[in-house]
Amino acid sequence: MKAIKITSPFHAEITEVPKPEITAPDDVIIRVTSGGICGSDIGIYNGTNSLATYPRLIGHEFGGIVEAVGPAVTGIEPGSQAAADPVLSCGKCYACRIGRHNVCRNLEVMGVHRDGGFAEYVKVPAKNVHLYHKKLDESLLGLAEPYTIGAEICKRAQIQAGDQVLIMGSGPIGICAMQVAKRQGAQVILSDLVKERLEKAKSMGADETVLVPEENLEERLEQFTDGEGIPVVVDTVCTPASLEDAVRLACPAGRIVCLGLKDQPSKICMADITKKELTIVGSRLNNNCFGEVIAGFEDGSLNPEQLMTKAYHYTDIMEALTMITEHPKDVLKLVLKFEG
């Protein structure tokens, strides 16, 4: 079968690899129909993803049609549409034992630490397979994973109906988090530097948007919250300065979700944390969020068809990578299609 391999930074190739076979009783083979290209795939391609090793079959956002299941698998029938959770954990470490397997000490993410789903077929443990119940366009089957990132953010922020949320950054993660927060009854204001990205967010349900270089974010937050200040801040911009902004902007008793993987420090004033008794939490990958996301796809509150900017045949991977690199403002999520 064919698969997309990054052999070393800046070297991507369509390669022939053995088709996976059932070897463990709980194996499931998925015929991949589509996958979403993520910033971290770009990072593996251009050598800036410090977690990746080479050569690597990339792709952690993928889905398709169940092709075959191992003898111990129940409830997953061949022919079903499915999404795959790329998070693999040990089940034994502290994080796993307390139900936080997405930060397992021995964490492996398909497409990053081990081979992923940008291939014609992929093998996934049954517990990582999540079925769609309503038929979805095959090009969208890989887009549950980016929404699970949004669902994890909302879980970590303990978002509840009526909460007011600032999401800094209107890229795919910001928009997925916005739609999940809206689904949970929150009011969401998004900020970004790019007008087109904010227009997209608005069309997908954001209550308000703030174009940062032209508008005063603090003033807009004052208006948005009737002078209360913003209780939840999600930082998808992920620079040292954006985390400083989040700590400054959050109101007393506020919650901040941090997503960045950079190792540069932020200058955060401890008094801001103490005096406001802020809760600052990290959010990584997803912890069993696929069920919620698939429910959102099926009730129409989450719109993967609007997240997808364009679909490419997988053999045009270089064209897709070029599009993302050269026109980042015009791209929300590119999809690779694997059928045929």
Ligand SMILES: [Zn+2]
């Ligand atoms: Zn991703």
Ligand SMILES: [Zn+2]
């Ligand atoms: Zn573990």
